[in-house]
Amino acid sequence: MYESPIKEFFRSSLKNFNFMIGAIMFFSILVLAVFADQIAPYEYDAGNPAAKLMEPCKEHLFGTDEMGRDLFSRIVYGARITLKVALIGGSIQLVLGVVVGLFCGYFGGIVDKAMLFLADLTWCVPGMVMALAVVTVIGTNLTNAIIAIALVNWASMARTVRAKTMSLKNMAFIETGVAFGESDLSLMFRYILPNIVPALIVMVSMALPSTIMSTTTLSFLGVGSQPPSPDWGLMVSDGIQYITKAPWLAIYPGLALVYTVLSFTILGEGLRDLLDPRMKSQG
Amino acid sequence: MNDELLRLENVFINYRVRGGYLNAVKDVSFSVNRGEIFAVVGESGCGKSTVAHSIMRLLDKNAVVLGNIKYNGKNLMELSNKQITGIRGHDIGMIFQNPLDSLNPVYTTGAQVNEAIRLDGINKLDGWKKVIELYRSVKMPDAEKRVHAYPHEMSGGMRQRVMISMMLSRNPSLLIADEPTTALDVTIEAQILEIISQLKVEFGTAVMLITHNFGLVAEVADRVAIMYAGELVEQGDVFEIFREPKHPYTRLLMKALPRGTKHEGRLQTIDGTVPRLMAIQPSCRFANRCPLAREICHNQDPAVRALSATHTYRCHFAEEEEV
Amino acid sequence: MEKMQPVIQIEHLSKHFSIDNGFFSKGKKTVKAVNDFTLNLEKGKILGLVGESGSGKTTLARVILNLTSATEGMVLVNGIDMSKCSAAQKKELRKNIAVVFQDPLSNLNPRETVMSSIIRPMVLHGMKRSLAREKAYEVLESVKMDTHYLNSYPHQLSGGQLQRIAIARALAMSPEIMILDEPTSALDISVQAQILNLLLDLQEKHQLTYMIITHDLNVIRYISDQVAVMYLGQLVEYGETKMMCSNPSHPYSKALMAASPILDPTMRGREKDIMKGDPGSLINFPSGCSFHPRCRYAEEICMQKKPEMERIDENHWARCHLCAQKTVSTTH
Numbered sequence: 001m002y003e004s005p006i007k008e009f010f011r012s013s014l015k016n017f018n019f020m021i022g023a024i025m026f027f028s029i030l031v032l033a034v035f036a037d038q039i040a041p042y043e044y045d046a047g048n049p050a051a052k053l054m055e056p057c058k059e060h061l062f063g064t065d066e067m068g069r070d071l072f073s074r075i076v077y078g079a080r081i082t083l084k085v086a087l088i089g090g091s092i093q094l095v096l097g098v099v100v101g102l103f104c105g106y107f108g109g110i111v112d113k114a115m116l117f118l119a120d121l122t123w124c125v126p127g128m129v130m131a132l133a134v135v136t137v138i139g140t141n142l143t144n145a146i147i148a149i150a151l152v153n154w155a156s157m158a159r160t161v162r163a164k165t166m167s168l169k170n171m172a173f174i175e176t177g178v179a180f181g182e183s184d185l186s187l188m189f190r191y192i193l194p195n196i197v198p199a200l201i202v203m204v205s206m207a208l209p210s211t212i213m214s215t216t217t218l219s220f221l222g223v224g225s226q227p228p229s230p231d232w233g234l235m236v237s238d239g240i241q242y243i244t245k246a247p248w249l250a251i252y253p254g255l256a257l258v259y260t261v262l263s264f265t266i267l268g269e270g271l272r273d274l275l276d277p278r279m280k281s282q283g
Numbered sequence: 284m285n286d287e288l289l290r291l292e293n294v295f296i297n298y299r300v301r302g303g304y305l306n307a308v309k310d311v312s313f314s315v316n317r318g319e320i321f322a323v324v325g326e327s328g329c330g331k332s333t334v335a336h337s338i339m340r341l342l343d344k345n346a347v348v349l350g351n352i353k354y355n356g357k358n359l360m361e362l363s364n365k366q367i368t369g370i371r372g373h374d375i376g377m378i379f380q381n382p383l384d385s386l387n388p389v390y391t392t393g394a395q396v397n398e399a400i401r402l403d404g405i406n407k408l409d410g411w412k413k414v415i416e417l418y419r420s421v422k423m424p425d426a427e428k429r430v431h432a433y434p435h436e437m438s439g440g441m442r443q444r445v446m447i448s449m450m451l452s453r454n455p456s457l458l459i460a461d462e463p464t465t466a467l468d469v470t471i472e473a474q475i476l477e478i479i480s481q482l483k484v485e486f487g488t489a490v491m492l493i494t495h496n497f498g499l500v501a502e503v504a505d506r507v508a509i510m511y512a513g514e515l516v517e518q519g520d521v522f523e524i525f526r527e528p529k530h531p532y533t534r535l536l537m538k539a540l541p542r543g544t545k546h547e548g549r550l551q552t553i554d555g556t557v558p559r560l561m562a563i564q565p566s567c568r569f570a571n572r573c574p575l576a577r578e579i580c581h582n583q584d585p586a587v588r589a590l591s592a593t594h595t596y597r598c599h600f601a602e603e604e605e606v
Numbered sequence: 607m608e609k610m611q612p613v614i615q616i617e618h619l620s621k622h623f624s625i626d627n628g629f630f631s632k633g634k635k636t637v638k639a640v641n642d643f644t645l646n647l648e649k650g651k652i653l654g655l656v657g658e659s660g661s662g663k664t665t666l667a668r669v670i671l672n673l674t675s676a677t678e679g680m681v682l683v684n685g686i687d688m689s690k691c692s693a694a695q696k697k698e699l700r701k702n703i704a705v706v707f708q709d710p711l712s713n714l715n716p717r718e719t720v721m722s723s724i725i726r727p728m729v730l731h732g733m734k735r736s737l738a739r740e741k742a743y744e745v746l747e748s749v750k751m752d753t754h755y756l757n758s759y760p761h762q763l764s765g766g767q768l769q770r771i772a773i774a775r776a777l778a779m780s781p782e783i784m785i786l787d788e789p790t791s792a793l794d795i796s797v798q799a800q801i802l803n804l805l806l807d808l809q810e811k812h813q814l815t816y817m818i819i820t821h822d823l824n825v826i827r828y829i830s831d832q833v834a835v836m837y838l839g840q841l842v843e844y845g846e847t848k849m850m851c852s853n854p855s856h857p858y859s860k861a862l863m864a865a866s867p868i869l870d871p872t873m874r875g876r877e878k879d880i881m882k883g884d885p886g887s888l889i890n891f892p893s894g895c896s897f898h899p900r901c902r903y904a905e906e907i908c909m910q911k912k913p914e915m916e917r918i919d920e921n922h923w924a925r926c927h928l929c930a931q932k933t934v935s936t937t938h
Contacts, residue, residue: 173715176705177726179705180704180779181697181701194718326794438885469658470885473878476867477880502871503874541825541828542869544827544847544848
């Protein structure tokens with residue numbers, strides 16, 4: 001008779017334009033990533049010197065690059081990388097942001113002040129500069145690039161989680177929980193966290209576009225993914241040299257990036273429309 | 284009849300929703316006379332606040348108001364936007380439950396009241412003098428200083444005084460007060476109530492007091508209307524109604540109020556719950572909870588009965604039986 | 607006759623908060639929410655605590671519940687000081703004292719069903735889930751709600767229903783003591799009547815002890831056995847309900863009674879002692895008696911010396927120089 005919030009969510013999600021479009025777009029990228037082996041006609045690193053720098057044609061939908069590799073296949077396999085970036089980068093930011101935000105917001109005091117100071121530090125230095133520095137130190141590969149960007153970006157999520165924790169902390173059901181014997185950890189993770197989840201979902205989906213772009217930029221600069229990886233950023237970087245002769249080499253990966261970022265942005269906005277007003281009506 | 288300031292005739296208020304209309308106010312008729320304090324009392328969801336907002340045409344766009352709302356003979360529903368804006372503040376003032384929501388935090392309260400005064404063409408300097416006068420008339424302590432205070436520097440009671448003086452500044456004949464003291468402490472509430480009851484003596488202003496608190500009604504109202512689920516179930520002279528309430532809802536409600544101690548017995552309760560906004564059907568909306576209810580109550584709108592010239596109610600049966 | 611140990615003993619309790627004046631200004635301001643508060647709560651009785659906003663009544667409740675620590679003084683629940691207990695002992699003691707806060711909309715976790723909110727305290731203290739669920743059915747029925755609501759979420763329910771559920775959850779642990787902070791302020795008159803009746807029935811049935819905090823004098827007069835009046839963090843008067851409501855001694859209590867609307871229009875013309883001014887600040891206290899700026903009887907001594915709680919009568923105390931004097935003069 002009464003629907004759980006999850007069922008209510010699915011019902012109204014079907015009516016939300018942003019959400020549906022964003023979800024479809026995201027789903028398309030997911031399909032590319034999961035079924036890359038089936039969809040891509042060639043291996044991503046299968047070079048064919050005879051076929052280098054070919055224009056888009058029947059055998060090569062998006063043309064070939066300077067090593068004769070099929071661009072379309074590389075873009076399809078590249079989806080895996082992009083999603084890996086989104087997943088790992090997003091997760092690190094989420095976990096760091098949630099744990100730090102919860103502890104700071106809940107306990108306050110010295111812990112809070114110390115963490116805020118640290119977070120403020122990450123704001124002071126320009127993100128990319130700091131990320132470059134981190135990656136230079138720990139080694140230039142994709143995983144490290146992801147970690148570097150996540151370390152730069154987690155602070156804003158922590159701030160939001162902290163703010164929400166502080167406002168929830170004083171609500172009657174939390175105080176009542178303390179009064180009948182709940183432990184601090186229980187209050188943070190059983191009581192407060194579930195109430196932050198809707199905002200978290202929105203936050204994460206809005207943070208992913210910048211995470212993807214920043215990490216891709218590191219690859220573009222050469223300190224992220226290394227060749228022959230089909231990382232779209234790397235492909236753009238390589239393709240720029242041939243921009244007059246073979247513009248498709250830079251354009252298609254660029255478009256793929258735009259499409260992906262757009263899908264997360266639209267999905268994020270759709271989620272926000274769906275989840276935020278519900279939060280308000282839930283009181 | 285010249286005494287009549289505001290007259291509502293057969294007012295229905297519906298809200299447009301997906302799939303049709305929901306009815307919030309059903310066939311409400313009453314009048315407010317010059318210089319009197321008229322209370323509209325009821326529990327949450329009864330429509331009293333909706334009625335108040337409809338008079339000033341402050342309802343949401345999806346609200347549809349049917350019937351007549353006449354002020355000094357003029358039908359307010361037929362006025363243009365410009366005309367109704369002219370009436371607001373000048374003829375009819377309104378104050379709400381939370382004055383903090385009505386005041387701009389970045390201007391001093393005096394400046395805001397002055398802004399209202401100057402709508403009538405008074406110049407700035409004269410306006411300031413009038414503000415201080417007004418603050419004094421609502422018994423604002425240290426009136427000259429308070430004129431320069433910001434809303435956040437004032438207590439709840441003081442802010443409500445600011446609102447009253449803002450509304451009085453243009454000498455309206457009617458002040459609509461929607462739960463003006465609900466957010467205030469008892470002692471401050473008493474102060475504000477005294478100011479409100481003095482309004483008719485000092486300014487000749489009539490007050491329409493919207494509240495859920497019967498105590499306030501007993502303290503200051505001249506006449507009262509009791510609403511339930513959008514219907515006006517009983518109205519009339521305050522003394523008569525408290526002495527001899529007729530409608531079963533009014534009677535049960537009065538008995539539900541804690542008056543003495545627990546040793547005198549448990550409080551009266553009313554079975555069931557308030558029905559939600561519903562489509563209009565001929566019936567008495569209290570029927571599902573009324574101890575006197577019979578078949579006819581679910582099928583027919585009860586007619587208005589008069590116990591006296593100053594006491595009417597709507598019920599099929601109340602006269603005959605004890606509740 | 608052996609006098610039973612009071613269920614709650616509050617002794618010279620003070621709770622002060624310091625608030626930062628900001629990075630650049632020197633010194634901190636102190637909010638003295640509760641000051642030198644002493645009171646006992648007898649078993650099986652209902653104490654009504656009356657005070658306006660800024661009186662410190664909610665802070666007092668939070669200290670009693672050990673949600674925040676005392677600055678000075680102590681609170682003993684059944685003879686034990688919770689703040690000196692280990693975490694395990696505290697958890698055990700918490701079973702015995704339940705609380706229901708004011709706002710029905712925030713009393714329950716919006717993400718949990720009614721059932722899971724009600725069983726949570728029981729499960730936390732080791733009860734088997736299945737037993738806890740059975741108890742949930744029981745308590746929901748005792749608050750006169752249909753058990754199908756157990757599957758609902760808070761946002762689907764009304765204020766009255768939510769408050770009843772909060773009371774049910776408090777009862778599920780079979781506590782000895784219940785502290786209720788404005789339990790009916792947010793409710794309609796008819797719902798309030800149901801809740802008050804319910805509270806009385808439950809108290810009789812389970813021999814509960816209540817502390818009910820409210821600003822509504824009609825509710826206090828109806829339900830309490832004893833009344834305590836709080837002003838600016840201090841207890842200013844304490845006594846049996848009948849006496850307190852018909853003949854209060856302290857000027858503040860008198861003013862509260864006077865300000866409280868009477869449900870009888872014919873009493874309208876009565877002489878009303880309407881207090882002037884606003885409730886004072888918990889930061890800047892007046893000298894001497896903290897009520898003197900608003901007191902119509904204030905004399906020289908009131909501005910200079912802080913009054914103590916003095917016995918006025920059998921089980922009737924007030925903190926006022928003039929009330930004490932009156933007693934002295936009448937006994938001579």
